[in-house]
Amino acid sequence: AELVEQMMDDLYDGLKDEIEEAVGILLERGWVPYDILTKSLVLGMQIVGDDFRDGILFVPEVLRAAQAMKGGMAILKPLLVETGAPKMGKMVIGTVKGDIHDIGKNLVAMMMEGAGFEIIDLGINNPAEDYINTAINEGCDIIGMSALLTTTMPYMKVVIDQLKEMGKRDDYIVLVGGAPLNEEFGTAIGADAYCDDAAIAVETAKSFML
Numbered sequence: 001a002e003l004v005e006q007m008m009d010d011l012y013d014g015l016k017d018e019i020e021e022a023v024g025i026l027l028e029r030g031w032v033p034y035d036i037l038t039k040s041l042v043l044g045m046q047i048v049g050d051d052f053r054d055g056i057l058f059v060p061e062v063l064r065a066a067q068a069m070k071g072g073m074a075i076l077k078p079l080l081v082e083t084g085a086p087k088m089g090k091m092v093i094g095t096v097k098g099d100i101h102d103i104g105k106n107l108v109a110m111m112m113e114g115a116g117f118e119i120i121d122l123g124i125n126n127p128a129e130d131y132i133n134t135a136i137n138e139g140c141d142i143i144g145m146s147a148l149l150t151t152t153m154p155y156m157k158v159v160i161d162q163l164k165e166m167g168k169r170d171d172y173i174v175l176v177g178g179a180p181l182n183e184e185f186g187t188a189i190g191a192d193a194y195c196d197d198a199a200i201a202v203e204t205a206k207s208f209m210l
């Protein structure tokens with residue numbers, strides 16, 4: 001517990017080396033990778049987010065915290081991804097146009113891969129064409145979109161509307177997520193489901209593939 005508190009402080013201070021070391025120690029202690037993620041890194045990032053909102057932290061500090069978190073995630077990724085599970089389906093995922101937040105999206109991609117989904121990660125700042133062309137050309141089952149800004153989340157509807165115009169809406173399961181969204185929003189824009197976190201994204205995707 002002391003180490004986890006130290007990790008929250010280190011994440012706040014953007015100390016990547018310390019975070020990486022602590023993740024290694026928790027693994028040695030037998031922690032499950034997903035618990036390390038949710039009970040230290042994600043919680044720590046929430047504190048960073050609160051102080052960012054309140055004007056105590058600024059972009060450079062938050063960026064360093066994000067880089068420290070990514071360092072920890074890189075260590076956990078092979079552990080979350082190696083399951084040898086049979087392939088469940090194929091998903092294209094990305095953060096929508098105008099939005100460069102990618103930590104949550106990366107986490108969802110990792111967990112989905114770990115659950116046996118094949119993932120095509122488009123990265124950040126994606127126009128509708130990127131999702132749609134990839135889904136068509138790569139034969140995806142699922143389109144996953146992430147948005148962290150109230151100003152970018154409406155773009156998800158643009159993508160869904162474009163699919164509708166092309167007569168292709170029913171060819172794909174559309175899943176959306178990101179901190180400012182909620183179920184109501186997901187329903188309103190015509191997504192198949194809103195996913196509150198990465199674990200729920202996996203469960204939701206699986207339920208649609210059955």
Ligand code: B1M
Pocket residue numbers: 042045046048049050052053054059060062063066093098099100101102103104105107108143144145146147148149150151175176177178179180195196197198199201
């Ligand atoms: Co930004 N930022 N940021 N930021 N940032 C937020 C989102 C904000 C809430 C902070 C705040 O004010 N409290 C605020 C948005 C306010 C609003 O829209 N109302 C904000 C702002 C304002 C901004 C800028 C505009 C700041 C500025 O420049 N003045 C700017 C925007 C740039 C842009 O995108 N155009 C900006 C920039 C940045 C950094 C670059 C510094 C950095 C991003 C680094 C990176 O991602 N590589 C950053 C960060 C780190 C944050 C906070 C602190 C943390 C986000 C995060 O990584 N969380 C964030 C505060 C917060 O969210 N509390 C904030 C951890 C992550 C694991 O959670 O992303 O929610 P999350 O993902 C979860 C679920 O949401 C879900 O599963 C994940 C795992 O459980 N999920 C999905 C997410 N995507 C999914 C997709 C799915 C399914 C589930 O598809 C199927």
